[in-house]
Amino acid sequence: MAYEAFELTVKDHVAHLALNRPGKLNTMIPAFWTEIVEIFKTLEQDPTVRAAVISSTGRHFTAGMDLSVFTSLVPATGDQGRLREQLRRIVLTIQECFNVIEKARFPVLAAIQGGCIGGGVDMVTACDMRYCSADAFFQVAEINIGMTADVGTLQRLPHVLPSGMVRELAYTGRRLSARQALAFGLVNEVFETHDALVDGVLAIAAEIAGHSPLAVAGTKEMLNYARDHSVSDSLNYIATWNAAMFIGNDMAEAFAAKAAKRPPVYEDLQPVTGRLFG
Incomplete structure (x- = not known):
C-alpha cells in the first residue's frame, strides 16, 4: 500500500517506516496522523514483524506538526462547552497516534537525523530506544508558539531525562544537541552520518528480531x-x-x-x- 507521509518495508522480521516528505521537512500533515495508526495496525496483524525502525529522509527528521493540522483543529461556532468537549476528544485521538507505538508488542527504534522538533519529540519518546546522527538536535518547540505540548512529550520525557533538563527544554524551547542528548541518556548512540545511523539501527533491530x-x-x-x-x-x-x-x-x-x-x-x-x- 502506498502512503503519503511514509514509506513502509518489512524484511527479515524488521519493519522500516521512513518519513518520506523531505522537501517539506517531513512535517506531520493530516495524512501522517491517520497513516501511522493504519501502519501499526497493519504491523500488528503481520506475525512476522518482531521489531520496527522509524527513520526519515532529507535534512531533518521532522519539523513537527504541519500548520494545516493546527488550522483544522479550530472549533466551529456553537456552544462553547460542547465545542471544548469535542476538542478534548480530538486531542485524545491525536495522542493515540503515538500511543500505538508504545502499545505495539514489538520494540520500536527511532533513527533521528537533523531536527526532531515539536511533534517529533512526542513521537520518539513513545519509542523504546532512540539513536541519532551527529547533526541531530531535539526541540520541545511548542512553548515558542504559545502552547503547552499535549501529545506525549511532557508525560514521557521525564522518564528519560532528568527533571531539571526536561523543564529547561520545555520552558525555554531551546535545542538539545546530539552530544547533550547522549550525555543525558535521551539517545543510546550517536552515529557520524545519516547512512551509518540507519544501517546501525536496522542492525540493532535485526538483533532483537533474532530473539524469541x-x-x-x-x-x-x-x-x-x-x-x-x-x-x-x-x-x-x-x-x-x-x-x-x-x-x-x-x-x-x-x-x-x-x-x-x-x-x-x-x-x-x-x-x-x-x-x-x-
Whole structure:
C-alpha cells in the first residue's frame, strides 16, 4: 500500500517506516496522523514483524506538526462547552497516534537525523530506544508558539531525562544537541552520518528480531508496566505473566540451539486480527 507521509518495508522480521516528505521537512500533515495508526495496525496483524525502525529522509527528521493540522483543529461556532468537549476528544485521538507505538508488542527504534522538533519529540519518546546522527538536535518547540505540548512529550520525557533538563527544554524551547542528548541518556548512540545511523539501527533491530518474539513482547510489556507502577505491583505482574508464558516452546528451542551451536528458530506470534471470532 502506498502512503503519503511514509514509506513502509518489512524484511527479515524488521519493519522500516521512513518519513518520506523531505522537501517539506517531513512535517506531520493530516495524512501522517491517520497513516501511522493504519501502519501499526497493519504491523500488528503481520506475525512476522518482531521489531520496527522509524527513520526519515532529507535534512531533518521532522519539523513537527504541519500548520494545516493546527488550522483544522479550530472549533466551529456553537456552544462553547460542547465545542471544548469535542476538542478534548480530538486531542485524545491525536495522542493515540503515538500511543500505538508504545502499545505495539514489538520494540520500536527511532533513527533521528537533523531536527526532531515539536511533534517529533512526542513521537520518539513513545519509542523504546532512540539513536541519532551527529547533526541531530531535539526541540520541545511548542512553548515558542504559545502552547503547552499535549501529545506525549511532557508525560514521557521525564522518564528519560532528568527533571531539571526536561523543564529547561520545555520552558525555554531551546535545542538539545546530539552530544547533550547522549550525555543525558535521551539517545543510546550517536552515529557520524545519516547512512551509518540507519544501517546501525536496522542492525540493532535485526538483533532483537533474532530473539524469541514471545520473550521480547513480554519484556516490553513489563518495562512499560514497571514505569507506571510500583515495584511490588510489577513483581506481581511478571509472576503472573511468566506463570502463563513459561509453557511456550521458546526456552527449549534456545537451549537446543545453544547445544547444537546454531541460531535458534522461533515461531512467530499469532497475528492480532482485531476480530473476536475467526
